[in-house]
Amino acid sequence: MTELLQLTVNGRSQALAAESDQTLLDVLRNHFKLFSVREACGLGVCGSCTVSLDGRQVSSCLVLALQAAGREVETVEALSDDGSLHPIQQAFVEHGAFQCSFCTPGFLLATRELLTDDPDPTPDAVRHYLAGNLCRCGSYLKIEAAVLDAAARLRPQTTEQA
C-alpha cells in the first residue's frame, strides 16, 4: 500500500509517497539519492546502512520509511554540510581509518553518537561501542586511533559550549 509521508532528511523536510513495506534505506537511496547509505547484510548486523534517527543510530535496513515519518533523519552528508569536514571525518582522513570505505559512513555516524554519549572514551569503550560496525578490510586499529584523536579534538569545544 502506498502512503504519503513527511521526512526530514539532513535538515530538509520533504513529502513523498512510500510503500508501507519500504525500508528507510530504500527511500534514502532511491528517493533522496543518498548513496552513502549502503546495504551490506540486510539484517542489521553490519552497520553499513547506519543513519541517525532523532540523534540515535539505527540500521536503516531494519527501519520502515513510515516509522521515520515526522522524525529527523541524518546521513553522513550532514557531517560536512557546511562544506568543511567534521573533526571526526578529519581524524579518519589523517589516521587513514578506512580502506575501501564502503563501511565508513556508518562508522562516522556511530562515532559521533559515541562521542556525544562519552566524550572521553577508553580504547576498550571504543571497541565495544563500534562492535556493531563491520569493516572487512580490517582498518580497526586506525579507526580506534582516529576516534580517540577525534574525541580529544572535540573535547575543548564541548567544554566551551557547556
Next chain:
Amino acid sequence: MALGQRIPMVDAMARVTGAMGFVLDMELPGMLHARILRSPHAHARVIRVDASRAAALAGVRAVLTRDDILGRDDVFPTFGLFIRDQAPVALDKVRHVGDPVAAVAAVDEATAEAALALIEVDYEPLPAVFDVEEALRPGAPILHDGARSLSSRRPDILARQPGFEGSNVIHLFSQRRGDIEAGFAEADEIVENVFSCPPVQHVAMEPHVCVAQWQDGRLTLWDSTQAPNWVQTELANLCRLPTSDVRVIVPTLGGAYGAKIDPSIEPICALLASKAGRPVRLALHRDEEFFTHTKHGARVRIRTGAKRDGTLVAHEATCWYNGGAYAKETPEKITRGYASMGPYRVPNVWVDSYGVYTNVTPSAAFRGFGIPQVSWAHESQMDCLADALGIDPLELRLRNVLNEGDLFSTGEPMRENMHYQELLAAATERVGWEGGPGPFREGSRVRARGVAAIIKGMSAFPSSSIAKLNADGSMNVLTGSVEMGQGALTALAQIVSDESTVPVSRVRISTPDTAMTPWDQMSAASRTTNNMGKAMRAAVVDVKKQLLELASRQMEIAVEDLEIVAGTVRPKDAPDRALPFPAIVGPARVGNILGRGTYQAVSHLDLDGQGIGSPQWHPAACAVEVEVDEETGRVRITRMHVALYVGRMINPLQCELQVEGAALFGVGQALFEEILWDESGQLINANLSDYQIPSFLDVPAGMSETIMESETDEVHGLGETGLATVAPAVGNAVSRAIGVRLHDIPLTPERVLRAIRERDAATEAAAAAGRTSP
C-alpha cells in the same frame, strides 16, 4: 620526495563524505533491475525450463534462459579464465546449490523477484559429491562430461588437460625434485599428517554489481571487477564481439579480496541487457555472494623427513584444493603446492596438487591465493616435527629457513636477502617467547605461544600504462589497475611523482576504462604496486626523454647536458636557467607529451614444477600468545605480532592498513570463519548473522606488526602476505596449550572443547588401564 610518505589516500575526501561513487550507485535512463533464479539442487539435470508466465508479468522486460544461449551463433555458450566450463545460466545441468538457472530484468527489483517465482523448472536430481577425495574415486558422480573448451594456452594446460576429461580433476600440478626415496631413507625422523581448512567467503562489504548497456551493437559494462581486461576478453568471446567493442569501466570497489577477478554475473547482465534493449543493473544480495565465489577448502597430506639435528631432507605432499562446480582460477591456484614445504631448504621434494570439481559453490581467488591452505599444513607439521625431535619450534625453523642463494622447491635460488631470522626474532620477541612456548596453566585457563613462517610469490602478468604530461605541467596517467581500498591510486601517484618530480597533488591516476586504458591483467596477486608501478615508471621515463629532447631544441643545449629537477629542466652547469615543464610543453605545440610503459615479469614452471615460480618472493612470520579456557574451549589471542620483509615501502600508512587487514582475515579464518553445507549441499550459514567476520571485538588485544624495509628499490606487494601466517601460529599455540594437535581450522570453541574432552577421556582410560593391569 614522494616515496615513503605517509600521505592519506588521494580520494580520502570522497571516502569520508559518502561521495565515493560505487557501481552500486550507477543509474542510467531506462535502467532495468535483474534477479537470478538459482538451483535448489546440488547436482541435477535440467529437464524443462518454461519462462512464459514470467515473461508475461507486467513490468518484466526480459527473461534469460538456456533457450537464449543454445543453438545461437551470436553467443558462445560458456566462459572461464582457463577452462570455459561455466554457462551464464544452466544449459544441461546445475552443479551446485545456487547455480543460476534463469534471470529476469524488470522495471524494479521487486517485480524481477516476483517473476522468478513464475519460472517453471523441472529437474532430475543426480548424485552429488562434496568431498575432494571422494570426487576422485572411481564411480564418483562426474560434474563435467565430454571435451573441455580451453581458454588458456599455458603449456601445462595444453599438455595435461586431455587426460582429465571425463574426470573430476580440474587440473594437476606436480613437483619432482631430487630423490624422494633417498631423502626419506636418509631421515632419522619421519612425520606424517593430514591437515584441512574449509571454504570461507570473501564478504566484501560491496556485493558483486554490474550495469550493462548496449549501443549500436557494442557493449559497455560498469562492473565491480578486479580484472577489467579479463572481463572484457571473456565477454567479447561470449558475445562474439571484437575486444574493441566491449568496454569495461570500473570506478572503485567496496572491497574484493579475490572475489571479483573471475567473471561471474557479467554474462547474465550483458545478455539480459541485449535481450531487453535497455540497460540492466544486477546487484547480488548477501546470500548470493556465498553462491558465487568462495576460498578453496583444502586437504593436505604431508610427510616430512628430517635428520636428528632438525635438517629437513624430504618433503612429500598431496594437496587437494576443492574447486567447486567450475574451474575458475583453480588451474593457477593449485600451483601453490610449490610452497607446501614452506620457506625451508628441502633437497628432495615430491608434490601432487589437485584441483577438484565438486558440487559446491565454485572457488575463486582469495587473498593469499593458495598459500594459506598449504601454510596451515606445513607450519602445523613443523611443530609436530619439532616435538618429535625434541627441538624448540622456533629453533627448528631457524635451522631450515631459506636464505639468499638457497634453492626453493622450484629449483630457483632466493634472489635477495629473505630476512627470515630477523622476522622470526621480531615476531617471537613481541609475544614473550624468551619464556618458551608454554603451556602455562592458571586454573582452567592455559596460555601458550605459537610461531609460523611462510613464503608467498607474486604472479607475473603484463601491465601497461600511458602517461600524459599536460601543458600546465600536471600529469594524467592511464591505467587498468583497480582501486579497491588497497590505496593503488595513492601509491601509484607517489611512484609517478617520484619518477616525474611532479607533486602528487598534480598527478591524476585514472580508473580503468578498457576503451582508453591500456592492458593490466588484474589488480590482485600482490602485483599492482610492483608491476603497474614499474610500467608507470617506464611511461614517465618515456615522457622525460621526449621532454629533454624538446628542451634541448628550445635551449640549444645537448640532452646529455640537461637534467630534470623539481618540475623543471635545467642545464647541469647552470641551475638558474631552469625552465618549468609548462615553458617547454607549451611552446613545443604538441598539446601534451605522451609516454608509454609496459612491464612484464617472468615466471615459468615446467611439468616437474621446476623453473621460476615467482619474479620475487615475499617472506613473513607471525607469533601469537593465546589463552584457552579449558572449560569452554574458547580461544583468546592475547598477543600477536606479524612481521614482513617488503623491500621498499611507498606509503607506510597504506602498508600498515594492508598488513593489519590481512592479519585480521587470518584471525577470522583461524578461529571462526567457515562456510557450512548440509548433506544435500544446502548452505546453512549464507548470511552475516550465522557467518561472522571479525569485528572490533575480535582484534587481538596486543596486535602489532613489523614491516621491514631494505635500502634496495625493489617493491614487494604486501596485501596478502601476512594472512597465511596467522592460522598456523594460532593453531600451534592452541595445540601446545591443550596438549593435543589440532588438524583442522577454524578453532571454534566446539572443536577445541572436543579435543580437550578426547584428551581427558584418553588420559582416564590410560589411568584405568594402569589400575587394572598388574
